[in-house]
Amino acid sequence: MPIKDIYALACAGLKKLALNQACRDGFNKDSLFFKLFEQAAQHYIVSSDRHELSSKLHVLSDKGYRLGVEYVGEENHDPCIVQAFVDEYLVSIQLFAKAGLIPQLGFDLSAVGLLASQETAYLNATTIVSAAAEYNIPVMISMEHSSAVDKILEVYAELAPAHLNVGITVQAHLHRTINDLPGIIGYGRKIRLVKGVYNESQEIALPRGSELDERYLKLLGDVLAANVPVSCATQDSSLIKRIFDQSYHLDIQELEMLHGVQPEVLRKAKEAGLACRIAAVYGNSWYLHFLHRLAESPDNVLEALADFYDPSRITFGAGY
Numbered sequence: 262m263p264i265k266d267i268y269a270l271a272c273a274g275l276k277k278l279a280l281n282q283a284c285r286d287g288f289n290k291d292s293l294f295f296k297l298f299e300q301a302a303q304h305y306i307v308s309s310d311r312h313e314l315s316s317k318l319h320v321l322s323d324k325g326y327r328l329g330v331e332y333v334g335e336e337n338h339d340p341c342i343v344q345a346f347v348d349e350y351l352v353s354i355q356l357f358a359k360a361g362l363i364p365q366l367g368f369d370l371s372a373v374g375l376l377a378s379q380e381t382a383y384l385n386a387t388t389i390v391s392a393a394a395e396y397n398i399p400v401m402i403s404m405e406h407s408s409a410v411d412k413i414l415e416v417y418a419e420l421a422p423a424h425l426n427v428g429i430t431v432q433a434h435l436h437r438t439i440n441d442l443p444g445i446i447g448y449g450r451k452i453r454l455v456k457g458v459y460n461e462s463q464e465i466a467l468p469r470g471s472e473l474d475e476r477y478l479k480l481l482g483d484v485l486a487a488n489v490p491v492s493c494a495t496q497d498s499s500l501i502k503r504i505f506d507q508s509y510h511l512d513i514q515e516l517e518m519l520h521g522v523q524p525e526v527l528r529k530a531k532e533a534g535l536a537c538r539i540a541a542v543y544g545n546s547w548y549l550h551f552l553h554r555l556a557e558s559p560d561n562v563l564e565a566l567a568d569f570y571d572p573s574r575i576t577f578g579a580g581y
Contacts, residue, residue: 268559271562272557273460275556276459276460279556280549285548285549288546294548298565300572301569302547302551303572303577305520305522305550305551305554306333306551307520307541307542307577308543309543309544310545311349311353311356311543314330314543315357315362318360318364318541320577320578321541321581324578326527326538327365327536327537327538328362328363328364328538329364329365329366329367329401329517329538329539329540330357330365330367330540330541331366331367331368331403331542331543332350332353332368333544333546333550334346334368334369334372334544335369335371335372335405336369337372337373338376338377340374340377343373343377343381343385346368346373347385349544350392350393351388351392353366354366354392354398357396357398363396364398365398365399365401366389366399366400367401367402367403367430367540368386368389368402368403369403370402370412370413370416373385373389375412379415379416382416383419383420386416390420390424390426390427391424393426398426399426399428399451400424400426401428401451401453402417403430404429404431404457407437407459407461407465410435410441414444417429417445421448422448428451429445429451429452430452431452431453431455431480432459433455433456433457433473433476434457434468434473435461435465436464436466436467438480439476442483446483446484449489450489451491451492451514452484452489452490452492453492453517454480454484454493455494455495456469456495456497458553474499477495478503478504481493481504481509485512490514491513492515492516492538493509493516493517494540495516495517495518496519496526496557498523505535510530510534515535515538516535516536516538517537517538517540518537518538518540519554520539520540520541524579524581525580528580
């Protein structure tokens, strides 16, 4: 089997492991995986809690980057965990305001009650979005697995008309996005365009490749033509090059990348004059996020093992 096919299967295997419910249920601060890879995970996780978050965000802000912040957590079934998640955002908003920070907040609706009901997700999302609006803090609703898209868009349809500071993430790989986009554009709110991280069947989504890149750029062009603010959230250096080569960088609001992923690529884009946002993730429930980052490239797996062996390799803010 060609090595590229083995890499593809290995990455798919990591995503499958990330979604394994038994593994996720067994992940906590006392689990062996947490103890072994806590330091290696700091390559991507900015902080374990909110207390040291502000100082680290200032480091990135002082380097000239816009900021995004997301507290790790999704698919929360327990009402107590859902409420704790909402409370975390409400407290963090106050801390950001006190620290003079205006990061873009992001979260999954499944983290704030969507698995209980759309009404619960809407009410909790409204609480967060309204609290953020008091300090001019924008909020970006994340997109999730294809099975949740209808519910997410229905909740967003209730949020968007009443809240100027809310935006939505759009996944280019989903076939349905072509038809969903005009309605989303109609709200006039910021769109965060991503390729899409979830494993989906070919009947539902395009795999990674040239066809997906072409669709991404086509959707990007449609959003820009409608004069709607758009953020290109991608870690694909070849796609970023095309964004520059085809002059999309002149019109997009920003380029966004997750903290710890190819910082040199983002730095070069910033040095070329494009506004760049670092999406910083914090918290202890990092199992899914960590494995998804490893799944993006075999090199990331090797980096994680090197970090496991020698955690001193990790220097916050390095490369930016």
